[in-house]
Amino acid sequence: MNYKEITELIKLINRTDLAEFKMKDKDFEIQIRTKKYHKEESYQAPMVAPISAPVIAPTPTIIEAPKTAAKVETSEAPAAKSSANLLEIKSPIVGTFYRASGPDKPPFVKVGDEVSKGSAVCIIEAMKLFNEIESEVSGKIVKIMVEDATPVEYDQVLFLVEP
Amino acid sequence: MQPCSKIIDKDYIFYFESIDSTNKFILDYISKNKPNHPIVAYTDYQTEGKGQIGRYWESETSKNLLMSLHFLPEKLLPENQFNLSMYTALIVATVLKSIMQTEVKIKWPNDIYIGDKKIAGILIQNVLQGKCIKNSVIGIGLNVNQTTFSDFIPNPTSMKLITNLTFEISKILDEICDLFFKNINSIYEYKSLKYNYISKIYSFREWKKYQKGEVVFEGMIIDIEPSGRLILELKNGLAESYNFQEIKLVFN
Numbered sequence: 167m168n169y170k171e172i173t174e175l176i177k178l179i180n181r182t183d184l185a186e187f188k189m190k191d192k193d194f195e196i197q198i199r200t201k202k203y204h205k206e207e208s209y210q211a212p213m214v215a216p217i218s219a220p221v222i223a224p225t226p227t228i229i230e231a232p233k234t235a236a237k238v239e240t241s242e243a244p245a246a247k248s249s250a251n252l253l254e255i256k257s258p259i260v261g262t263f264y265r266a267s268g269p270d271k272p273p274f275v276k277v278g279d280e281v282s283k284g285s286a287v288c289i290i291e292a293m294k295l296f297n298e299i300e301s302e303v304s305g306k307i308v309k310i311m312v313e314d315a316t317p318v319e320y321d322q323v324l325f326l327v328e329p
Numbered sequence: 330m331q332p333c334s335k336i337i338d339k340d341y342i343f344y345f346e347s348i349d350s351t352n353k354f355i356l357d358y359i360s361k362n363k364p365n366h367p368i369v370a371y372t373d374y375q376t377e378g379k380g381q382i383g384r385y386w387e388s389e390t391s392k393n394l395l396m397s398l399h400f401l402p403e404k405l406l407p408e409n410q411f412n413l414s415m416y417t418a419l420i421v422a423t424v425l426k427s428i429m430q431t432e433v434k435i436k437w438p439n440d441i442y443i444g445d446k447k448i449a450g451i452l453i454q455n456v457l458q459g460k461c462i463k464n465s466v467i468g469i470g471l472n473v474n475q476t477t478f479s480d481f482i483p484n485p486t487s488m489k490l491i492t493n494l495t496f497e498i499s500k501i502l503d504e505i506c507d508l509f510f511k512n513i514n515s516i517y518e519y520k521s522l523k524y525n526y527i528s529k530i531y532s533f534r535e536w537k538k539y540q541k542g543e544v545v546f547e548g549m550i551i552d553i554e555p556s557g558r559l560i561l562e563l564k565n566g567l568a569e570s571y572n573f574q575e576i577k578l579v580f581n
Contacts, residue, residue, distance in 0.1 A: 258407040293557035293573045294438050300458040
């Protein structure tokens with residue numbers, strides 16, 4: 167496999183649900199592990215749960231131990247990790263994150279705002295479909311994890327909420 | 330008879346002479362009233378007709394169809410929401426084809442085209458809580474009897490411009506509403522939706538110029554991913570997939 171083919175392969179795998187990909191062809195061997203691989207690994211470790219657990223886990227999950235969180239979310243700010251018992255509002259889809267419903271509109275929420283179950287917190291646009299995301303938890307917004315008008319991944323943490 | 334009343338309880342059909350936006354009306358209505366049944370709203374004039382974020386939909390008073398349909402997709406997962414886009418585009422294309430007896434195409438992701446011109450636009454706004462689409466509001470703007478458009482609107486057309494005939498807007502509203510709700514379970518049928526969608530895609534399997542940033546290149550639509558990403562074949566033989574707004578078709 168040449169460099170270009172490997173790049174194509176990585177791109178293709180990123181668009182799937184695969185956690186791990188291995189391939190062997192004569193003396194050539196490649197192994198690719200995705201974010202999902204590391205997520206499943208670290209989710210399963212502390213829990214005696216079936217493999218399907220991460221899939222059916224509800225969107226807001228309590229950050230358990232700082233150690234686990236560090237492994238899952240490497241991009242997360244260190245300050246946020248240390249605060250235990252915060253609730254997360256995650257992205258249910260891949261798309262673009264917007265804090266307001268239009269360029270001239272105020273943001274749905276700011277740091278310090280109280281949200282309750284059903285409060286609109288942001289919009290995620292995916293392929294010209296606009297999704298108003300409602301909070302499933304109640305509490306105070308303590309951190310906004312994503313910049314306005316930037317891409318978000320499936321299950322990426324958008325907001326941290328203090329219950 | 331009031332349009333849509335065959336399908337929707339008349340208490341949930343809302344008509345306005347003028348309103349900011351029918352999508353916005355329904356979104357506000359459902360957040361206050363949390364209805365568990367579908368709603369239809371239509372108007373003769375919108376003061377803040379919505380396109381994509383920050384864009385507007387322009388229409389002369391009483392000349393065009395401006396409507397929003399609301400329903401509760403219940404079992405549709407957020408990651409399958411492109412089905413809603415394909416479904417709505419297919420419904421509008423089917424109704425237009427039956428009225429106008431002409432070929433109607435869907436320009437990816439969901440603009441409705443006749444020839445090389447845009448005749449209708451669709452704007453979908455969902456309300457999501459966790460992994461559930463609680464509400465879906467589907468706005469449709471169809472150019473019916475309007476014959477002149479502002480210069481800044483790219484390549485518009487209307488039913489009247491194409492046929493020289495004047496159409497009864499409420500009848501078209503009724504037909505779209507009827508077909509939309511009668512076939513609503515098709516939103517769960519990805520394979521048949523995609524098959525029908527692909528068959529109506531504008532410029533499908535035709536080499537066209539596309540623009541990504543400053544770069545213009547040739548590409549040919551060969552497929553659509555389940556998420557709605559467009560797959561183009563390139564002149565170097567490779568296939569590449571693109572997000573909405575990442576590339577645009579260049580009109581000659």
